[in-house]
Amino acid sequence: MPIYKGGCYCGEVKYTIDVSPDDARTSLCHCKNCKKFFGTAFGLTTKVPVSSFSYTSESKKPTIHEADNGSGTTLHREFCPTCGSGILEVGAAAMKDFRYIMTGTLDHPGDLPPKGEFWCKRREKWMPEVPGIFHKQEIKD
Numbered sequence: 001m002p003i004y005k006g007g008c009y010c011g012e013v014k015y016t017i018d019v020s021p022d023d024a025r026t027s028l029c030h031c032k033n034c035k036k037f038f039g040t041a042f043g044l045t046t047k048v049p050v051s052s053f054s055y056t057s058e059s060k061k062p063t064i065h066e067a068d069n070g071s072g073t074t075l076h077r078e079f080c081p082t083c084g085s086g087i088l089e090v091g092a093a094a095m096k097d098f099r100y101i102m103t104g105t106l107d108h109p110g111d112l113p114p115k116g117e118f119w120c121k122r123r124e125k126w127m128p129e130v131p132g133i134f135h136k137q138e139i140k141d
């Protein structure tokens with residue numbers, strides 16, 4: 001299986017993902033939470049099985065932030081304590097099975113292109129759809 005490497009902006013947090021591309025799902029998300037956390041118009045994460053993800057032995061420990069900011073679920077996020085780069089996130093319900101890696105922290109983000117878009121009803125008007133992938137108005141529809 002390919003091993004994908006990634007890390008934060010300053011290089012103190014480093015990780016590997018040992019996963020087949022078929023078991024990794026990159027997606028855009030246009031929800032309000034993603035806009036806030038990413039500081040951009042949408043979030044871009046890669047969903048991988050929890051067992052495939054690990055911080056390297058020399059990596060600094062990430063800072064953890066957990067909150068329910070009104071979405072009805074507790075979101076767990078990990079980011080670099082030094083430079084602030086978001087590394088991953090996961091909702092309480094998926095905690096034991098998956099991690100959603102911030103795709104831009106991969107050393108080669110283009111290796112795992114998006115398979116879909118969520119929360120398209122919150123898409124910024126200037127941003128076109130990505131063609132050829134699935135499009136959901138919310139999470140479950």
Ligand SMILES: [Zn+2]
Pocket residue numbers: 008009010011012013080081082083084085
């Ligand atoms: Zn960093």
Ligand SMILES: [Zn+2]
Pocket residue numbers: 029030031032033034035043119
């Ligand atoms: Zn989102």
